[in-house]
Amino acid sequence: MKQTFGKSLLIVSAYSALSVLIGQPTLAADSGKGHDLYKAYCTQCHGMEADGYGVNAPYMAVQPKDHTEAKEMNARTDEDLFKAIKFGGKAVNKSVLMPPWENNLSDDEISELVVYLRTLTAP
Numbered sequence: 001m002k003q004t005f006g007k008s009l010l011i012v013s014a015y016s017a018l019s020v021l022i023g024q025p026t027l028a029a030d031s032g033k034g035h036d037l038y039k040a041y042c043t044q045c046h047g048m049e050a051d052g053y054g055v056n057a058p059y060m061a062v063q064p065k066d067h068t069e070a071k072e073m074n075a076r077t078d079e080d081l082f083k084a085i086k087f088g089g090k091a092v093n094k095s096v097l098m099p100p101w102e103n104n105l106s107d108d109e110i111s112e113l114v115v116y117l118r119t120l121t122a123p
Contacts, residue, residue, distance in 0.1 A: 034116025037109055041101060050120050062095040070121040081114045 038050070045064040047054040052066040067073060076084075083091050085105070089098030101110065 033109070034112035034114075034119075037105070037113050038116055041104070042113075045097075060097055062097050064098075065094075067117055067120050073117065073121045078114050078118070081117055082110055085110045085113055 038046075039048075042050075043054055045054040045056045045060070046052055046067055047057070047064075050067040052064045054064060057064055065072065080092050084094060084098060086100065086102045086107070088100035089095040091100070105113070
């Protein structure tokens with residue numbers, strides 16, 4: 001798992017850095033795959049604006065994270081975000097209400113989600 005994530009993130013990071021240097025959009029912005037995955041799997045709890053106010057939020061004992069909150073998101077490593085998505089909140093000592101997505105999403109798709117999450121708090 002760690003090797004696949006590392007390779008995927010390295011490829012995305014290298015492409016992003018190269019894109020900045022030559023003035024092209026990044027992979028995440030170009031493909032929109034992470035955004036599409038977020039809309040399909042995350043918005044029910046985290047909301048269409050990624051602010052933690054999804055349709056399920058009022059019925060949850062623990063409120064979903066606001067993915068647009070830079071201080072909170074920047075305190076998390078990419079590996080932590082990957083692990084939380086793949087194995088659920090409990091795997092990173094967060095809410096058990098965050099389900100594991102390992103049976104629904106590939107490691108590459110989870111990596112795309114991590115890249116997309118980073119765009120939400122980019123300057």
